[in-house]
Amino acid sequence: MIDEGRMREVARDLLASGEVDCVIGYARGSVWYRARPVAISDPDKVDMLIFNPFCMQNLATWLKFEMKENGGLQGKYGVVAKGCTARALIQMMQENGISTDDVYTIGVPCPGMVDPRKLGDDVLAMEDARVTLAGERVVVEGERRKVFSRDDVLHETCLLCRYPTPPLYDVLIGEGIEGRPAEDKNLAHLESLPAEERAKYWEDAFSRCIRCYACRNACPLCYCDGCALECLDPQWVYRSVEVSENTLYHLIRAYHLTGRCVECGSCEFSCPADVPLMELNRKMARDVERMFNYVPGMDPKAKPLLGAYDPRDPEGFIL
Amino acid sequence: MAEWWFMEPDAFHAFIRELGERFMLYAPARRDGIVTFTFVENHEDVELSKRPFTSPKAAFLPQTEVLLKFSLRGERVHLSPAQRPESPIAVVGIRPCEAGALKLLDPVFSSPPEDVHYTLRRENALLVGFACTSPERWCFCTSLGSSPFDEDGLDVLLVEVSGGYCALAVTERGRRALEVVRDMLRKADEALLGEIEERRRQAERAMKTLDVERFIARLEDMGDDPIWEEIAARCIGCGICTYLCPTCYCFDIQDEAGLTSGRRVRVWDSCMYPEYTLEASGHNPRPKRVHRVKNRIYHKFRWYVDLFGLVGCVGCGRCAEHCPVNVDIKEIISEVVRR
Numbered sequence: 001m002i003d004e005g006r007m008r009e010v011a012r013d014l015l016a017s018g019e020v021d022c023v024i025g026y027a028r029g030s031v032w033y034r035a036r037p038v039a040i041s042d043p044d045k046v047d048m049l050i051f052n053p054f055c056m057q058n059l060a061t062w063l064k065f066e067m068k069e070n071g072g073l074q075g076k077y078g079v080v081a082k083g084c085t086a087r088a089l090i091q092m093m094q095e096n097g098i099s100t101d102d103v104y105t106i107g108v109p110c111p112g113m114v115d116p117r118k119l120g121d122d123v124l125a126m127e128d129a130r131v132t133l134a135g136e137r138v139v140v141e142g143e144r145r146k147v148f149s150r151d152d153v154l155h156e157t158c159l160l161c162r163y164p165t166p167p168l169y170d171v172l173i174g175e176g177i178e179g180r181p182a183e184d185k186n187l188a189h190l191e192s193l194p195a196e197e198r199a200k201y202w203e204d205a206f207s208r209c210i211r212c213y214a215c216r217n218a219c220p221l222c223y224c225d226g227c228a229l230e231c232l233d234p235q236w237v238y239r240s241v242e243v244s245e246n247t248l249y250h251l252i253r254a255y256h257l258t259g260r261c262v263e264c265g266s267c268e269f270s271c272p273a274d275v276p277l278m279e280l281n282r283k284m285a286r287d288v289e290r291m292f293n294y295v296p297g298m299d300p301k302a303k304p305l306l307g308a309y310d311p312r313d314p315e316g317f318i319l
Numbered sequence: 320m321a322e323w324w325f326m327e328p329d330a331f332h333a334f335i336r337e338l339g340e341r342f343m344l345y346a347p348a349r350r351d352g353i354v355t356f357t358f359v360e361n362h363e364d365v366e367l368s369k370r371p372f373t374s375p376k377a378a379f380l381p382q383t384e385v386l387l388k389f390s391l392r393g394e395r396v397h398l399s400p401a402q403r404p405e406s407p408i409a410v411v412g413i414r415p416c417e418a419g420a421l422k423l424l425d426p427v428f429s430s431p432p433e434d435v436h437y438t439l440r441r442e443n444a445l446l447v448g449f450a451c452t453s454p455e456r457w458c459f460c461t462s463l464g465s466s467p468f469d470e471d472g473l474d475v476l477l478v479e480v481s482g483g484y485c486a487l488a489v490t491e492r493g494r495r496a497l498e499v500v501r502d503m504l505r506k507a508d509e510a511l512l513g514e515i516e517e518r519r520r521q522a523e524r525a526m527k528t529l530d531v532e533r534f535i536a537r538l539e540d541m542g543d544d545p546i547w548e549e550i551a552a553r554c555i556g557c558g559i560c561t562y563l564c565p566t567c568y569c570f571d572i573q574d575e576a577g578l579t580s581g582r583r584v585r586v587w588d589s590c591m592y593p594e595y596t597l598e599a600s601g602h603n604p605r606p607k608r609v610h611r612v613k614n615r616i617y618h619k620f621r622w623y624v625d626l627f628g629l630v631g632c633v634g635c636g637r638c639a640e641h642c643p644v645n646v647d648i649k650e651i652i653s654e655v656v657r658r
């Protein structure tokens with residue numbers, strides 16, 4: 001488990017010394033199986049900060065709201081960063097979306113996040129509970145005590161995670177953790193299906209989408225000024241919620257995130273309709289890795305995929 | 320006195336099947352593992368055990384509705400307005416709060432200019448409610464004048480009891496609907512009536528009451544309170560809270576046109592989006608999340624009250640349950656009341 005005391009101490013020092021103007025971290029939610037992002041600028045409030053197995057949102061996302069609403073970042077931000085959050089920050093640096101001086105990365109080696117829905121309704125019905133990750137086990141202690149296997153209750157994203165420790169940080173809370181990704185059975189299965197069945201699978205998934213755009217808004221790397229989806233002339237995607245427009249929306253997003261997505265799962269976590277967005281993202285990420293030997297969000301000095309050229313790049317699809 | 324009828328699972332299925340003959344069935348059904356309100360073809364797909372993540376408002380106010388089709392034929396423009404909705408809808412498994420929510424949409428769409436698509440659907444509909452024997456932790460209908468077994472606004476109320484369901488005909492229309500399976504019903508005996516009463520009490524006991532009246536009064540001078548900044552700081556402006564809300568009704572009208580033909584559609588819109596208030600000049604009167612977060616709360620708890628004398632929230636808790644960053648309406652109410 002992460003030493004929350006140490007994390008708070010770091011945050012307090014950063015704010016008190018003026019090193020950063022604001023710390024973006026997690027706070028307790030209104031129920032025990034939810035956590036929420038919080039922005040703190042008063043050193044006396046750092047005790048709100050927590051790090052528990054429900055901190056699923058990618059906090060790099062909150063920089064984009066600052067940028068959009070205030071026409072740029074207002075000062076320096078301390079960001080509590082899991083592996084995927086740090087990778088999103090690095091990717092933004094690669095793209096010159098932010099500069100290395102804009103953030104102070106408070107790295108937290110991440111043991112993985114629990115998907116509350118996998119705990120079952122009877123467990124969620126408990127008024128209050130504490131959840132801890134201990135090795136292979138996830139222990140829920142409330143009115144009752146229940147022990148789960150890690151493999152059964154973590155988000156799939158986290159079970160597949162290769163970089164739980166930030167590749168880059170200004171301070172690391174505790175010891176780094178090695179990634180030990182599970183086999184990606186769902187993707188392998190999907191890839192093995194005939195094209196018509198895959199098409200049907202996505203048609204079903206996309207027809208559930210209510211086009212709330214939570215997936216886009218929760219994504220740290222969907223920070224474009226003037227998103228293609230808001231463009232009215234030409235209107236690339238109509239607001240009609242039907243399978244053709246929904247598919248278009250998701251394909252546009254998938255392409256815009258290819259070679260940029262850091263597989264944090266913030267999009268899928270935010271989706272109310274259970275659209276398996278990560279399967280699409282992972283497919284693109286694996287293809288990019290295989291074809292271009294490229295993993296985004298690892299090195300702030302690396303060129304973004306689309307800005308890089310290597311004579312060895314495959315070009316089998318270019319006529 | 321109102322009469323309760325007992326139906327075994329078989330009778331229940333027969334009832335739904337019969338409804339399916341005369342109405343378009345709109346009910347919770349499982350689609351790839353997730354329960355959602357939808358038009359169902361096969362009555363066997365209806366699944367009442369879990370409250371869908373969507374509300375049933377889309378039966379009356381579809382997320383996408385074609386209003387008009389147009390095409391260019393030679394020198395002439397041909398217009399064909401959408402047909403008026405003819406087939407009556409039976410919503411099965413609607414919760415008491417959601418029936419209450421429809422009563423909040425009614426004044427909006429029936430005030431002049433009347434929206435006939437909405438009002439026709441509403442007038443012809445049959446609402447078969449499903450009482451909440453185990454309210455969700457997010458629910459707070461009892462703070463808003465309703466309750467988990469509230470029959471108000473429904474035609475039939477179903478309660479799950481041991482061995483099947485009990486049905487109450489709330490309106491004449493509901494009585495006639497039940498009439499069709501009359502042979503398969505038997506009058507609920509004392510034991511069943513006792514069970515219904517016990518379940519009702521249990522469900523109500525499980526819910527805490529919030530002081531909504533005081534909340535509304537406090538809002539008056541809270542426009543500049545830091546609480547809105549605190550909430551807005553984490554809001555991602557996704558609109559889930561509004562799309563899933565049974566009482567939110569904002570829409571946009573857009574033309575989707577190709578070179579020679581197109582259509583005019585009405586689609587849901589959300590006050591949580593920046594484009595919602597963006598003016599043609601480029602000016603946006605609600606430029607930040609804090610303005611939009613405040614708008615959602617103030618619209619439901621003050622301006623709707625001023626307009627129609629009703630509170631624009633029924634306490635279903637969906638906005639809190641599905642918000643990705645845990646903006647919790649119950650917490651907001653108790654926090655404001657506590658101050």
Ligand code: SF4
Binds near residue numbers: 260264
């Ligand atoms: S697309 Fe999803 S997984 Fe990828 S960076 Fe964005 S939120 Fe994270």
Ligand code: SF4
Binds near residue numbers: 208272273277
């Ligand atoms: S979050 Fe889910 S429902 Fe919303 S737009 Fe994305 S995929 Fe669709």
Ligand code: SF4
Binds near residue numbers: 560638641642643644
């Ligand atoms: S669901 Fe939550 S994050 Fe999304 S707009 Fe509503 S309050 Fe904001």
Ligand code: SF4
Binds near residue numbers: 631638648
């Ligand atoms: S505001 Fe929230 S609690 Fe109230 S009716 Fe809408 S979704 Fe339900």
Ligand code: SF4
Binds near residue numbers: 417454461466
């Ligand atoms: S608020 Fe909850 S308990 Fe009350 S009627 Fe709605 S779903 Fe049922």
